[in-house]
Amino acid sequence: MADKKPIDESHHVTRRKGGGILRREVWVDEDGNVTRYNLAYINRELYQSDNxxxxxxxxxxxxxxxxxxxxxxxxxxxxxxxxxxxxxRDWIALRSQA
Structure with a gap:
């Protein structure tokens, strides 16, 4: 049985809180164990490479x-x-520097 992706979220961060997008993707197996994940803070104003x-x-x-x-x-x-x-913790630290 193929893994399922029950979590696929994107949250836009207000400019006041630094702007950008918080991205969260999680795949689980049939027992609910996390098999793959992708957590990202995307903000092209801070960094243009790596999408x-x-x-x-x-x-x-x-x-x-x-x-x-x-x-x-x-x-x-x-x-x-x-x-x-x-x-x-990483994202909060970045946000507090902005």
């Missing part, structure tokens, strides 16, 4: 990694919830 992805986390290409202004680095994966928390 505007300022910061993001995903597990494409066979490993868990973080995108940050074009730099890609592996991340230690403990749980999807932990990755979501780290993404939120």
């Amino acid at each position: 505007g992805r300022v910061v993001g986390y995903d597990n494409a290409h066979g490993y868990h990694h973080r995108h940050y202004f074009g730099t890609i680095e592996p991340v230690e994966f403990v749980s999807f919830e932990g990755v979501e928390e780290q993404f939120a």
Whole structure:
């Protein structure tokens, strides 16, 4: 059975809060376990390369990694919830700098 994508969300961030888009995609197996994910903050005013992805986390290409202004680095994966928390911390830190 193929994985399902129950979460496919895009939220537009107001200019007052930094602008851009928060993107969240999650795929799960038949038991509800997360098999793939893509979390991204996209803002072409801050970063034009990588389709505007300022910061993001995903597990494409066979490993868990973080995108940050074009730099890609592996991340230690403990749980999807932990990755979501780290993404939120990164985005909040960026927002507070704006």
